[in-house]
Amino acid sequence: MSLNSWGMYPQVENNVLRFSDEKVLENIVKKSDNLIAYGNGRSYGDSALAKNIIEVKPHNYFLGFDEQKGLLTVQAGVLLSEILESFVPRGWFLKVTPGTKLITIGGAIASDVHGKNHHVEGCFSECVESFKIMLADGVVVNSSREENPELFLATCGGMGLTGVILEAQIYLKKINSKYIDQITIKTKNLRETFDAFEEYSGSPYSVAWIDCLAKGDEIGKCLLMVGDFKDDGDLSYTRKGGLSIPFNFPSFALNNYTVRAFNWLYYGKVGKRVSRQKVEIDTFFYPLDAIGNWNRIYGKGGFTQYQCILPKEISYDGLKEILRTISDSGKGSFLAVVKLYGKENANYLSFPIEGYSLALDFKIEKGLFELLEELDKIVLKYKGRIYLTKDVSVSRETFEQGYPDIEKFRAYRKENNMNNKFESLQSKRVGI
């Protein structure tokens, strides 16, 4: 059985290696190469694909919780959704969460994921106290900002290329409601969208859904959603069975017209410029998780998500150019998400820098990779970078320019013999 990534592209043969305990894993790591750890398979591209895949998800024990500090210790295969189910009813929430709760803790660290509150709380690594990792020689070590600090910088955001994360200690944050007070701001163009982000930058959570098929003066029109937790004491959060897409949609289901209709519907349902809603955690943070296997709507050929970020001072021109290029191409995205990020951290390969990020889905089809190449060139021109967790096609040149710390990362891997041991299709493709 071969494993896929969330984008179902590329589809490649791989060996899935399971381990019952550290001893078995040590053997695997010592004896094999071309290894990469695999969590819940939610990275989009080829970053968790390799000849030999180590399945970490079955290792999902909770190991301890320090109520005083809000410090939770778990094995790396625990899903964020499991933490929410257990801890929201007790008044705790993740300090940092991406737009899906269906990822493992190991994956969250390896991708150094971020969420709607990046401008306030930073990346996932901000809430990581320490983790336990098996290195290339099969030895298990602890790493934190104090203990093996370089390993910490390399592993958070390091795409699994430093070893197999086994356990982690993470801080949770106190909440007093399962509801979020949401404000939705409707804008008419990209300038208004940027102004709205600035105006609401005091709000702890923010994200904008953008109509990327809009043309001319309307380019960049969006619905900006900002919010914060309510304080009503209602913590009755439960697991919900959602919808699911039982099979791959035929690929014609998602053409230009259906995307247009979706965008119109989304944009049209909000009347006033500013409106308020009371929404639940799952609606606010994880809208797509309600539809299991939504990746299947793109058909069995698969899809990719293109996510880039540009430095703040030149974001406006850059995003405008990117949006115009996409709009001209007629290749539409079901989802287009824009967000203003806060300061970058010191991790070697973490994605966020201070600026605006844009994320869009594309069905894999003829002409797509040419378009992505064109977008890469714009990103290169505006000194931006590509999110490795989503990427399936970035060129080595665009990647290297975006991540100036890559040399440090390469040197660290070499020094610790990680480069011949842990490799993904992506790391080979872009020469990490």
Place this chain on the structure above:
Amino acid sequence: MSYLLIVGAKSDIAKAVAREYARNGYNIYLAGRGVDEMASFVTDLKVRSGCKVQALELDVLDYASHHAFYEGLEEKPLGVVVAVGYLGVQSNAQSDFEEAQKIMDTNYTGVVSILNIIANDFEKRKSGFIVGIGSVAGDRGRKSNYIYGSAKSALGAYLSGLRNRLHISQVDVMTVKPGFVATAMTEGMDLPEKLTAQPDEVAEDIYKAQQSKKNIIYTKGLWRWIMLIITSIPEWQFKKMSI
């Protein structure tokens, strides 16, 4: 809060059942062989749910110990889930009676021994629920696993009788018949994805069905129809088949 007793607590289905009931507010007794091996799972359950959890040594094959085991429970459980299962190796069991006996005793005799004791207590209390995990393999004997299947079939008949007897005492007895489940027991088998349940799906099915007082469930539900077809094949035809 009430306790759920899980017999055969080290299996993957048992662990998923424990998490499901703990999530729904139950305290948990985990009974099985090798309490030490369960220590980290006990912690997992406690941290996840904040419920009380105790791991208890129990060998289903040590029949003589069963009375003392049940008497030793400080607080008697509200319900019990028996998740004991030993697949064994059919080809060995055909020539080695010890293996055959181990399959029969683990899946049937031992379960009867412990459930007799619990059933009598529940009957006296006029409350409680009993869930026994059988198998679709018990619905019709096939050459690939009929010794295991016959033990599970016997368990099915036992639970059916128990259900009949205890109905008047308001004790609910449920038989669970899982099809393929992705567990350590089936590791390495090439199972069809659409027919294979994850242990947590099985646990969710069990919890829901038990709470709504179902009698017999298949999980995944599709197996009800598959087994209907398999049991409908005439014996003269069936005996020639390899399924």
